Amino acid sequence: MSVGSARAGPRGSPTDGGLIRRSRWRAENVDARVLLVEDDPSIRETTAMGLRSVGHTVDAAADGPEGLQRFRAHRPDVVVLDVMLPRMSGLELCRTIRSESSVPVLMLTARSDTDDVVLGLEAGADDYIRKPFAMAELVARVGAALRRSQRTDASDRITLGDVTIDPVGFTVTRDGQEVALSNTEFRLLLELAQRPGQVFTRELLLERVWGYDYLGDSRLVDVAVQRLRAKIEPDPARPTTVVTIRGAGYKAVR
Structure with a gap:
């Protein structure tokens, strides 16, 4: 019911x-x-x-x-x-x-x-x-x-340009300054950063980050990426760390 x-x-x-x-x-x-x-x-x-x-x-x-x-x-x-x-x-x-x-x-x-x-x-x-x-x-x-x-799935720090991710400390810094991320934003960034260069479809990110079947509702991913970029990209309108692959999804760039 x-x-x-x-x-x-x-x-x-x-x-x-x-x-x-x-x-x-x-x-x-x-x-x-x-x-x-x-x-x-x-x-x-x-x-x-x-x-x-x-x-x-x-x-x-x-x-x-x-x-x-x-x-x-x-x-x-x-x-x-x-x-x-x-x-x-x-x-x-x-x-x-x-x-x-x-x-x-x-x-x-x-x-x-x-x-x-x-x-x-x-x-x-x-x-x-x-x-x-x-x-x-x-x-x-x-x-x-x-x-x-x-939960986190890695122990070593990961660097993407001027962004550093500490999975153990659950922290992210940009140019040495800590960036406040939500749990979902952190998990999204970590998932992408662990496999730089790999293209993640929205459906795969829903499964890996949200951990639940959202019936293909890609708005969760798109809005989370938008919020993440606003915090880690010098120019969110021209992202260089988390980039869009048109017609495919997103990937992280070192």
Whole structure:
């Protein structure tokens, strides 16, 4: 059953018909602190229940200011927030959180407009989920975001021109100055940098960086590359470190 649909309401199944198996989930994932910001009481309750059913600790807020206060007080491992929030929009909340932290942010949206989705990604969100959504899908994406934030696959520093990547320290510098990247931006840069010169299709990057089947939605990759370039390229309009291969994808250049 879907969460956020008229049929689901407060009766939406947080375990999605048994698709979530607690023992398997806990064997593969570390229990995490999740901040959930959702103004609809029934969706908030159902979603929180579903996340708790797989072992996560959930701190729930009903509007933007309350969500920001709880974020600063508790420093969660991942944030799930609705785009349409009272008193402070989800986009504004996401921008504020991103300015203070690289914590993974997943946005929930009932809108189907492509521009609205892109605005969320440009605000700093790592992922978005359309309402109504299956609880199993949200749990899977939260897990993927957590694994991305906790794991690196290399130990040696990598240099791309004036950009240096430290996989162990989880840091990036340009001309000796540290660059603040989100977890997704860091994973994207690291994936490309580990194989300089190799062309990565958008589909391959979705699989390797996001770790989930996003049904070919390449906007996640394009917006993440755009945000990354704004931080590491001297001239983002004429990139020299992460370049586009027309009709194919992206590659890193030493």
